[in-house]
Amino acid sequence: MSAKEQKKAKRFGMVIDLDKCTGCGACMVACMAENNVPFKKDESNKLDSITWMRVFKLTNGKEYPDADVCYLPRPCQHCEGHDGHSPCVSVCPATATDYSRETGIVSQIYTRCFGCRYCMAACPYHARYFNWWDPVWPKGMEKMLSPDVSVRMRGIVEKCSFCFHRYQRAMDKAHLEGRRELAENEYQTACTQACPAGAITFGDLNNPGHAVYKLKQSPNAFRLLERLGTNTKVYYVSEREWVRRAGDNYLAHEKTGQVAAAH
Amino acid sequence: MDSALIPEGVKRCSFGKFMVFISIVSAVLLWGVYAMLLCWLKGLNQTNMNDYYGFALWIWADLAVIALGGGAFFSGFLKYLVGKDELKNIINYAVLIGFICYSSALLILAIDIGQPLRGWFIFWHANVHSMLTEVAFCLSCYFGVLCIEYIPLVLENRQLNKVPFFHNFAHNLHEIMAVFAATGAFLSFFHQGSLGGVAGVLFGRPFAYREGVFVWPWTFFLFTWSAAAFGPCFTLSLTKLLEKISGKKLVKDNVIELLAKISGWMIFTYTIAKIADTYYWAVVTAPGKGQTLMEFYTGNAFYGIWILVLEVIIGGLIPGLILITNKGRKNKYLLTTAIILACIGVSVNRWVMVLQVMAVPVMPFDTWALYYPSWQEVATTILPVAYGVLLIGISYRYMPIFPQERELNPID
Amino acid sequence: MFPGFFEWIWDGGHMLFMGALWYALSIIGMGLTFCLIKSAIETQQGKGSHHGDGHGHH
């Protein structure tokens, strides 16, 4: 790799192997623990349950015993859109969410957000969550809160940050050691690390040395709602055609995987 | 008891009767205020909104009142810039309605945001690429204009007008009102459009997304157009309503018919544009994103194609056709039907562009999300209505809103 | 919102948007100030204490 390429901006992203994902929920739990995600007494209404990482269940709609299910972990897709105009970043009126050209990460500034929820309306992935309630930990359990991630107050929007604090931590360490570049394994998200099936791979999509660079080129790779032009940084891989087809909206005559908007 | 405050030469109901009216409306208002305080103190968990319905009843109410309040800027535009001078006989009322609508819209926004105390961040940390920023700026500025337009009305109250400064101030504001009206129209063209842009730019939501020119999606123009078209109908409906309640003719028919005619042509042309937009969207835009028109109107318990018919045909084409014909305008029954249908039509449009946008699933494996508002949401939505009724009541009683009232209802 | 804030970028979008905004604000502000000052002066001059000349303008 040339020095010039080394300096190229990073585009952190994921490749998730849906044929390996077992729907066990370890990624969700790891994410909640890592990011001080609050929890309520009843979380069975999934429309108001904060899960930065949410595992969706897909079904092929066929009759028993031809029925099939597939799980699809959905972190924030960190859309690049066209030139950094991701659906949410471009609509936030208070610049409380931003697209980093350095890392490709869509950030959320909790103390800036005033809770208009326009970004939630803009996100087709439902990756953004609103704090409808004050976050409350049962007595004594606030001891489990990590100082790396601030606790969010009521009335604001939050979402997956690709564990950005881990990137900062790794960069701090690298700087102390006089390095400007991170090795692939120095910055991994909590969900990636936790997945017992090894279904999630995380890295710099621009870096040919990283595993994601190669994995995303698989003919079975696809992105969610690619034809909307959201230009996401989370790729999915599945050998099953029906799963790949479920990743986007298709008209009846269209062939799976051949309609995506160009980026 | 309050006769000294009542404009000269007009008759008003007794003070007692007025107080009964005020108390009843205030009770409703207080109910709304209670709900509003609940939302502020306990948070938005008081509503039935959720992560799929980040925008719900309030935002619809917001968009609807701004569209309906569009009568103010458009009448101002017609009177001061186009030179339709007859409209001076209804413009005060249009301004009052506009003032109510816009102050309500701002109040609703203040309840709707999760962190009202940080609401000013929208100005302070403005993202100029966001349609909402544009809405907030223009809305606030235009509200300022409406205040300026409303102040002289207040100052023309019999007692206040006795204060020389107030008298002069009201007079001077009137003198340069055209400048304010022009600024107001400019601002309105933008914020009405930006409100349309709010939904139109959502390229992640094929149901809402529209192509357009430069940074403005077609909905930008459609919203401005529709506000200008339907807003006067709301002014007319409320005029009719007030006439019915007061039992008096307040505005001459020629004025009403003029406004109805202009509105009618605006509605008619708007509807044609809307049909063209819908057609293009159904045939090109949505299929380009992999979705067919009927996918947006099937597979759920509420949204069917009926809502499109209600909006475009019943609430658009029909009132438009009635109002552009002389016969339709002259027929009292048809005129009333048309202006009411028009108000419904534009409200349904705003509903669709807010709530149906949230309801339609985008990811193929996602499901429709339906929602019904909580009582707190209903109460806070009724709050501005009660406030509007109250303000119209007080303004009508104590201010010279209708210049033709004395002439039409001479008292001995 | 103001040039000099860290979010401020000197690009077309900002100049157009903020330009239009400040333009509108200036007109409103100046119009209002003009009326206030004019009314104050007129009041000082004793205008407006007689009734009957203020009506008919609307």
Added chain:
Amino acid sequence: MKIDRRSFLSLGVGAGAGIALSPLPWKLTDDLSIWTQMWPWTPVPKDGEIRYVNSVSTLCRCGCGIKVRKVDDRAVKIEGQEGYPGSDGSACALCMSGIQRLYSPTAIRMPLKNTGTKDAPLWQSVTWDAAIREISEKLGKLRKEGKPQALACISGSDKGTVPALFRRFLQAYGSPNFMSMPSYEDAYEMTLKLMHGTDSAVGFDLENADYVISFGSGILEGWGSSVRMFKAKSAWKDKKVKTVQVDTRLSNSAAKADLWLAVKPGSESLLALGMAAVIISEKLYDKKFADQYTFAFDSWKDAEGKEHRGFKEFILENYSLSYVARATGIEESQIVKIAKEFAGASAPIALCGRGQGNTPGSVHEFMAVHALNALAGNINQKGGVWAMPKDDYIQWDEAATDGIAEKGLETPRIDGAGTEKYPLSKSLPHRLAAIINAAEKSPVEVLLVSGANPLYSLPDSRAVKKAFGRIPFIVSFASHMDETSEMADMILPCPSHLERYEDVPTPAGMIRKVTGLARPVVRPQYNRKNAGDSLILIAKALGGSIAGSFPWAAYEECLEKTFGDKWKTLKETGYITEDFSPPYWDAAFATPSKKFAFMSEVCAGAEKKGGTGAAKPEGEENTFPLLLIPFDSMRLACGPVAPTPFMMKTVSDHMLKGKYTVVEIHPETAQKYGLKEGKNAVLSTPKGEAEVKVHLSRRTAPGIVAMPRGLGHSGPDEYISGKGSNFNELIAAVEDPVSGLDAAWGIRAKLVKA
């Protein structure tokens, strides 16, 4: 007057303008917005020194190796520990959210005594001295009355030092009634006993297998060592190892398998035998193994010249392809294909034990599946099934017994294990409730419960509750309030799993010996004692030979002495592991013939023509037209530890909605009974009823009701309790005729619109 008003107005306007132009409003708005960022009721996590501590989490059955991130003395995050055998770098959802258990408000902080009744407990905190004194007085009295056998113990496991201490305590005290909670490992143990003749644990060389067929085992639902299974499954995918899942419902394991065989409920073993028939008739079995190392594969004559039918003939006669196809619902060609693929693979493995394996299951079913491994000659081979010697690191001297104890130990076990009826079983706790409820006076007078929550986990939990209500004195050794503790008379609180030392024995299915050490990650928060310490104190208070059997000052000393010279390594590295290579077939079997036995004498009576080996579910078809089957999920915990708030958050709304369990039914079933998606219904079985919501799904066949296990807890934890129904309240145990183990896999049920 006029002037006054004017000046007043001017003053007002002036003041207003002045304030507006001053920095005051800006300062105030700014302050307000800052205030919203640090509302006093929103916690601010304290910063501190960051450290990582390795340990082993004992929350799940297998024990995940964990790495705990600490800020000062606060544990803030649990991650997988790299290199830990089995879980290597990952942890299951339960273990990963273990901090929520550590800091749970339902943690028991001091010894508690129930001064109320069992139905309406009234907890009073007592000192450790008083608690130990009261328990030892009760126990002393029982012995004095000559009824030491009236003491029973239910332990979560029978492995490791803490269960061993309880067993030892009972022995020294004089009671044979030590019970451990059942699992599929019991059935495998019995299978190996019958087919290999050895007392061993089953091991699977999954990583080297090249064809895997699972008969209902939830490879991805928590069966075996869950994390190891997940890793193995992903490795199989990478290596293109074919996986076949035999399951009535489209479980996650079935969905992820290369092939799902949707068998009729309860016909798994038939399919295995049908496959065996194909393998035999097509002569695809391992001939060397069958000819030289098995007994009675072919028909044989005994010394008296009597003809005995061999396994081969028995299978060929009874399990014709057409019969098996009809009974299982799997097409003949499919069975033949799978059988050929299995036999043709170089290292095929067949697995057994339904779901997570919480219910042991029918021994015949295990034998049928294990016979497939034998036919493929993949016993004690690379990539095959191994008979593993059990952990033997506990080498204490025999407990001293006095006269009373010896007499007590001679009495038959209350649960019937090891008696004439079930001579092979070691422990049958699911039988306890019925026996207590049938007796005039409870044969158990004092019950010790440790590491288990039988009131939640045993089938027919309503009967268990009734039985526990009849036991005069229950002592619970628990760290948190649970269903069983709520029924106790005395609770001796244990430190939570991140505050104590404990050995973690070799997890199920491993092919090497692994001993992990759970260690205190944070300073103990409350005045609690390890169960081992409590037991040592009670033993000392009882004195005599009992005290003599507990020579250790404290549990930690016991651990240290148990491991001897390995203790240092264990404490330093967190685990010790020992490779194992299984003996070759000539030395592997300890049956009377020293060969592998396809069939056992014990089973003779049960071998009916075309028998399925599976238990018949309880209930009449007329009254209960549907079949209720459970399913397991990694997002819920079914063991002694309840799920955490984080886990509850991951539970799908197709499993739990509000306070109702969501059951899966096929749309046809829904239509037949007038049920609609998301609507409530009453689910009843011969054992009980529950209000549930229904979810229409094509994952289950018509006529089946599939219900998630692990919900419906009661107790003080508002994040877990009152959510859904406990499957165990609806199911009855069905005794396996050979082992007495619970072989129930479902129960007849009825679903009526609520």
